Amino acid sequence: MKIRRTHRQLLILFVLFSLLAVVAFKSFAESGGDKSPAPAIRVTPPAPVIDDNERLAELASRRSRVAEKIGPNGVLVLFSTEPRVYTNDVDYEYRQENNLFYLTNLRQKGATLVLIPGNAQMREVLFLPHRDPAAETWTGHMYSPEEAKAVSGISEIWEAKEFEPFMRALRLRQGYRPKSEAIFMSASAAPPSEPTGATGTKPPTGFENLFTAMGKDEATLYLLLPREDDSREYKQEQNFAAQWAKSATGFNVRNAAPIFARMRLIKSPYELKLLQHAIDITTEAHERAMAVAGRSQWEYEVESEIVYTYKRRNADHWGYPDIVGCGPNATTLHYEENQARVKPGDLMLMDVGAEYGHYTADVTRTFPVNGKFTKEQAEIYQIVYDAQEEVAKATKPGAVFPTDVHNAGAEKIKEGLLRLGLITDKNSDQYRIWFMHGTSHWLGMNVHDVGGRGVKLEPGMVFTNEPGIYIRADALDNLPKTPENEKFIAAVRPAFEKYKNIGVRIEDDLLVTQNGAVWLTKDLPRSIADIEAFMARAPKEVTISALDLPWSESGILPTRIFWNKFFRA
Numbered sequence: 001m002k003i004r005r006t007h008r009q010l011l012i013l014f015v016l017f018s019l020l021a022v023v024a025f026k027s028f029a030e031s032g033g034d035k036s037p038a039p040a041i042r043v044t045p046p047a048p049v050i051d052d053n054e055r056l057a058e059l060a061s062r063r064s065r066v067a068e069k070i071g072p073n074g075v076l077v078l079f080s081t082e083p084r085v086y087t088n089d090v091d092y093e094y095r096q097e098n099n100l101f102y103l104t105n106l107r108q109k110g111a112t113l114v115l116i117p118g119n120a121q122m123r124e125v126l127f128l129p130h131r132d133p134a135a136e137t138w139t140g141h142m143y144s145p146e147e148a149k150a151v152s153g154i155s156e157i158w159e160a161k162e163f164e165p166f167m168r169a170l171r172l173r174q175g176y177r178p179k180s181e182a183i184f185m186s187a188s189a190a191p192p193s194e195p196t197g198a199t200g201t202k203p204p205t206g207f208e209n210l211f212t213a214m215g216k217d218e219a220t221l222y223l224l225l226p227r228e229d230d231s232r233e234y235k236q237e238q239n240f241a242a243q244w245a246k247s248a249t250g251f252n253v254r255n256a257a258p259i260f261a262r263m264r265l266i267k268s269p270y271e272l273k274l275l276q277h278a279i280d281i282t283t284e285a286h287e288r289a290m291a292v293a294g295r296s297q298w299e300y301e302v303e304s305e306i307v308y309t310y311k312r313r314n315a316d317h318w319g320y321p322d323i324v325g326c327g328p329n330a331t332t333l334h335y336e337e338n339q340a341r342v343k344p345g346d347l348m349l350m351d352v353g354a355e356y357g358h359y360t361a362d363v364t365r366t367f368p369v370n371g372k373f374t375k376e377q378a379e380i381y382q383i384v385y386d387a388q389e390e391v392a393k394a395t396k397p398g399a400v401f402p403t404d405v406h407n408a409g410a411e412k413i414k415e416g417l418l419r420l421g422l423i424t425d426k427n428s429d430q431y432r433i434w435f436m437h438g439t440s441h442w443l444g445m446n447v448h449d450v451g452g453r454g455v456k457l458e459p460g461m462v463f464t465n466e467p468g469i470y471i472r473a474d475a476l477d478n479l480p481k482t483p484e485n486e487k488f489i490a491a492v493r494p495a496f497e498k499y500k501n502i503g504v505r506i507e508d509d510l511l512v513t514q515n516g517a518v519w520l521t522k523d524l525p526r527s528i529a530d531i532e533a534f535m536a537r538a539p540k541e542v543t544i545s546a547l548d549l550p551w552s553e554s555g556i557l558p559t560r561i562f563w564n565k566f567f568r569a
């Protein structure tokens with residue numbers, strides 16, 4: 001009896017206490033609601049607002065700087081990218097040629113820009129296709145001349161089909177002026193194309209100086225003519241140059257690419273606004289993907305958050321195909337299948353970048369699917385992280401790119417690999433087995449942007465900081481069977497077995513400043529502690545739809561999976 005009563009009293013006490021605790025917790029949680037920390041996932045800020053005057057001033061300044069480089073005896077021709085066939089009558093999404101876009105911001109197919117700096121009457125002409133109502137009905141709006149002028153600031157606009165006769169006349173050292181219906185818009189006086197007056201004297205056309213230069217073989221036609229090994233994109237320029245060489249005298253044909261490469265190396269504040277927005281979209285995309293990785297079964301499910309974020313934030317496109325690889329797939333540098341299993345104990349490597357306003361981000365994170373690095377994963381990760389820090393420290397005006405920054409990062413990688421037992425000699429090339437690419441490339445309108453090597457860093461330049469370590473399972477087997485290698489393999493085998501299939505790359509985008517570097521990607525968690533803290537908080541901020549039915553491998557069409565399994569294994 002006595003015992004029971006004590007029990008009852010205890011029970012009542014317990015219930016009372018529990019109620020108290022619930023009330024206390026509830027009020028604590030509610031009061032905490034006001035001071036709750038900001039969400040872990042950073043929402044992309046609004047797109048930069050660029051007013052018309054700012055854009056037109058920027059474009060005009062770019063054109064005048066290019067004109068200065070071309071000089072009074074030069075003519076520059078920039079063609080639009082030709083549409084590329086996806087299949088039959090379906091094209092790939094159209095993307096304007098970078099340099100034409102850089103000078104005009106026009107996305108119109110079939111437009112051609114000609115700069116003639118020596119012609120004071122007409123320094124620039126835009127050749128624009130005639131609007132075609134039938135084409136517009138099917139495939140959408142074409143620029144009217146007024147719109148093309150409003151976008152680009154160019155006010156001499158002729159019909160596209162006048163380009164050939166114009167260039168033919170130039171070769172023959174004749175001024176050319178189309179019939180008035182083919183002149184959409186003109187700011188210049190209109191000298192007729194035919195001699196006038198009884199004497200047959202020609203009125204000035206503005207081309208006199210150029211024709212004089214042609215007479216002395218001193219005129220230059222500039223086209224985008226990249227080197228042979230880098231020329232997949234510029235076939236129409238190559239054909240045009242070949243034809244021109246056959247039919248024109250007085251002109252040297254020169255490659256305009258280095259002029260643009262040099263200019264595009266230094267990003268203006270205007271360009272940096274666009275690039276930062278591409279990076280901000282990419283940051284949100286990374287964070288959403290990280291937030292769902294722990295609940296995903298397949299790599300493409302994780303990638304879907306990237307694709308979703310790009311669309312939702314109105315990115316133009318990706319700047320390069322998404323790389324989303326789990327476990328061993330992280331050791332393939334450009335793994336693009338994104339079709340394999342996501343496993344909780346593995347690292348996931350995502351190298352993705354949105355493009356906005358023709359500028360692309362290039363950002364890589366490697367993180368544990370289940371939110372916690374293992375000891376081995378953390379050891380590799382920390383080396384790559386430290387290498388990144390060294391790259392940033394070596395970034396300052398005057399440093400030689402990419403050698404100085406690469407060497408700074410590679411030194412840390414070598415030290416780390418030696419410490420873990422993955423190499424035996426720090427002063428050799430052994431580290432290249434595990435780190436097989438450079439730390440850095442230029443970034444801008446291309447993911448691997450123009451600018452070349454051996455360049456001294458200057459404020460305004462942007463490049464990637466992306467060291468990596470990849471312990472590929474087949475790396476040792478693929479070494480040539482020399483006695484020296486056998487010795488190396490025996491020495492590193494224990495460490496190799498320990499770290500096998502771990503792939504880590506961390507990639508950030510750096511802006512060179514007067515004093516060093518700004519990390520344009522600083523909002524995306526990068527340190528081990530920050531990533532683990534993020535992974536603990538972020539998942540509850542992204543709900544996964546109940547419609548996400550679990551897929552089974554057998555239910556997938558034997559397309560890419562099949563290909564991977566049987567041909568690329």
Ligand SMILES: [Mn+2]
Pocket residue numbers: 362441464466507
């Ligand atoms: Mn990169």
